[in-house]
Amino acid sequence: MSMKPTDSLKISLSEMRRNTMRTVLTILGIVIGIAAMIAVFSVGQAGKERIKEELNNFGINRVWILPNIASGEDGGLKVADAEYIKDKVQGVAAVCPADYKMASVESKNASAQCDIMGTNEVVTRTQKTVMAEGRHLSAADAEYGRKVAVLSSKAKGELFGDMDAVGQNIDIMGISFSVIGVEEEVSVVYDEFFLGKCYIPLTVYESMFKDDRLSEISVVAADSGNVASVAKKSQQILNRKYGEDAVKVINLSSEMKNADNIMNIFTLVLAAIAGISLLVGGIGIMNIMLVSIKERTREIGIRKALGATGRDILWQFLFESALYAAAGGGIGVITGCFITVVAAQVIGLTIRLGALPIVVSVAFATGVGLVFGILPAKKAASMDPVEALRHE
């Protein structure tokens, strides 16, 4: 027998349309809050994705095994250890030994400080490698001790500028190498801090520098699920060989977790600020609803005289405040998406706008409207009809 919800809704809608200016001002706080919410979450998410992408470039399945210099052990890792790990540790996809030293590299016209990387062909499997031109090191290069070099794009730029590098010669510590390829720089964010790289076959490297100790062995787990066990097992067998604490292992999963945590904290702090705006928006709605109920006291009296129950009146005003908030939420979502797209252009992040934050935001805004609408609606519902009718 009671009023239909659709009729309640119609009454609330017509009331909102009546006073457009007031409606706009009422929902402004919610609009700002939701827009900020959407922007914060989508930019935050994009930031996370970006960090993940960067870490993936280094190899998320990758485990670095380094001699533990701090422990005072100086046995060092050897090429044989790479084979040893491959034999003894399960779930290993690739093992790549590498040693690096900083040295001056010269081309015909220029010279540059580079990280000379002595390694083998497996490097293309342990780290993400994109060739700009030419090819990378091959097994034969190491086997025959060819004097060939692969430059990173940064090193190539410093040594050759815009000219072709492949087929040209470079000079490292008085030995001439032929450039066989150029690889794209792996990290793009921090490349200012890194030297250009120059890869040469490990066999050549070792005879040049008279040093068979390795800076690192990279191990790639076959499956991202067993990175931790590969890391642990590798460390165990090498420590057994060289002594306790001889090597340390690093992998990016903990780095990724850290980066994720930092981004999450950052996002949450910004979201909290957006949340305060929502709170203020909710109070704004409550304020307007209280004013509106005061103004419409006689209307409430009339409706009650005609048979509206307290619950009918409650719903009428609750619908109204929820609608204010939902409208604010909707406009906020549009504004937030706009801000996000602009921010994406400015910061240069790839942003995907998910449906979930949009749905959650609008639902949350409507919830805010309901919560802050309850007090005014209850006040309206409990009005004494005689008093209300007497109200001028």
Add this chain to the structure above:
Amino acid sequence: MISLNGICKEYPIGDGVVSALSGIDIELPDGGFLAVMGPSGSGKSTLLNILGCLDTQTSGEYCLNGVCVRTLSDEKKAFLRNRHIGFVFQSFFLLPRLSAAENVELPLIYRGMDARKRKRRAAEALEQVGLSDRSAHLPGELSGGQRQRVAIARALVNSPRLVLADEPTGNLDTATGTEIMEILKELNAQGTTVVLITHEKEIADFAKKTLLIRDGRIACQ
């Protein structure tokens, strides 16, 4: 039928109380037409509010169609107002932003009737008061007499057994007031019980029975 027995109404004012009604007894059978007269402040509006289940008496018993109202919940009283009572007020009390037809529909909305049925019933009620051609007009676009006729259509749209009219002609000129009274009289002739509050003798003469209230008591029948 209406039965009032020793109805008292007191309002707290400061430390004391002021008595608006002190011991009213009324019996009004179905189909009755009662005019309640009295000067301002005599308590006749308070009486009407109690009759309309808008207000509750301090003591005494009020039974409407055999149901004693005092102990009813607010919900139940709202139901009574919606289904069994129609109100006609001195200043019409139409919602200014709703058209005449929409105003007439209001009691049906709170009854939970669906829109199509509502529209038909509202149109019928407007026809009954001779305002079919004004159904889309806003109250502001209607004359006082027309507004009161819309209010009467609203009062009778749920076919109530009791219509309460609180000085329905108070804001109208004599000719228009007479028109309104003719409508109420016709309504009564069809079997609806009418209680009318007025302080004009000529208006009270439309009723079958007149009651004078003074200082919260029935002065003469």
